[in-house]
Amino acid sequence: MPWTETCAVDQRLRFVMEYELGEEPMAVLCQQYGISRKTGYKWLGRFLGEGPEALKDRSRAPRHHPNEVCAAVELAILSLRGEHPRWGPKKLRVVLQRDDGGSTWPATSTIGEVLNRHGLTIPRKRRRRVPPQTKPFASCDGPNAVWCADFKGWFRTQDGARCDPLTISDGHSRYLLRCQAMTQTGFEGVGPLFEAAFRQYGLPGAIRTDNGAPFAGQGPQGLSRLSVWWIKLGIVPERIDAGHPEQNGRHERMHGTLKRATASPPARTLRAQQRRFDGFRQEYNEQRPHEALGMRTPSSVYCLSTRRYPERIAPFAYGDMAVRRVRDRGDFRWHCGKVYLSKVLIGECVGLEPLDGRHWTVHFGPVLLGIFDSRNRRMLTRREIKRLGMAEMEAWARPFRSAPGPCPSP
Secondary structure (H helix, E strand, C coil), X not given: CCXXXXXXXXXXXXXXXXXXXXXXCHHHHHHHHCCCHHHHHHHHHHHHHHCHHHHCCCCCCCCCCCCCCCHHHHHHHHHHHHHCCCCCHHHHHHHHHHHXXXXXXXXXXXXXXXXXXXXXXXXXXXXXXXXXXXXXXXXXXXXXXXXEEEECCCEECCCCCEEEEEEEEECCCCCEEEEEEECCCCHHHHHHHHHHHHHHHCCCCEEEXXXXXXXXXXXXHHCCHHHHHHHHCCCEEEECCCCCHHHHHHHHHHHHHHHHHHCCCCCCCHHHHHHHHHHHHHHHHHCCCEHHHCCECHXXXXXXXXXXXXXXXXXXXXXXXXXXXXXXXXXXXECCEEEECCHHHCCCEEEEEECCCCEEEEEECCEEEEEEECCCCEECCHHHXXXXXXXXXXXXXXXXXXXXXXXCCC
């Protein structure tokens, strides 16, 4: 015959029903069911007070905890989260302590539980961790040592206007110097924005960018009009490897925060989008704690550069080199002939130094542009230079990679 299946709730209900019949006293029934008289009276009292549902097992977790977050503290946490919906528990706790240090605020984990309880967190997908790439950031040892610049991918506002945000930040303090919605991405549009930043904050030692326009171009060593101007100001135009945005990871990480805060969804007009950028920049610099800075704000770490923007840029001094001016077609004269160099250097002076009776090196300030053949009056290609077998030319191949050192002041 099959086994009779019972459960605890059915047993308790049967115990109460038999007691209600009055055929057996409480002591006998408790002995039959293998429970104490105290337990028997407990289930009887629950049944009489709340009905059959009260016979189910109840959680043994305490209903009240002596260290639970009070309503006022929880309200303060939720109010601050409402003002900054993208801040996590760490930043919320730092700001709460900063604004009201006299109160005792709960731990970061407790604030996270409060947010979870109110459905204010979105679980993130766990990613495989890899060792950090630290080499490109080795020179970011102080404010204005390295600035980072890039265009945050373009998008359209709700009225169909194209928005190309140009961002400039300080690599050490993460201070966001500029966040500007651009309509022109060439030198004519970008140059005035950098000049305004130089006049306001001073000159950095280097500016790290990718290899796209207007930061790099088709000139010798990838020079563009913008990078030529930077070199004249004594700024090293560092460029990351193609396809490796992680080498400018500090700036790219800021771009992710910028996108979530200002472009999801886009504003109605370009002017309204710029107001979003301005508000984000003020919050990012002055209110938002940064974990890499020990939960300090970027504005508390950043300071102005001691190198001020010059009203007049002095020309480079080439010493004993032969000096030639690049003419309006991008060439310079050499013994009644012409040698084409680059249009990005039009109007600039270059220095020429002899290697042997035929080959000369061409310099633009501290930058070695290449070698030209005086017999054929043309610049040599990289393959031709490699064939010359000159060991001193190895460093010439990539002069703006991995912080070669500051350019000497012009």
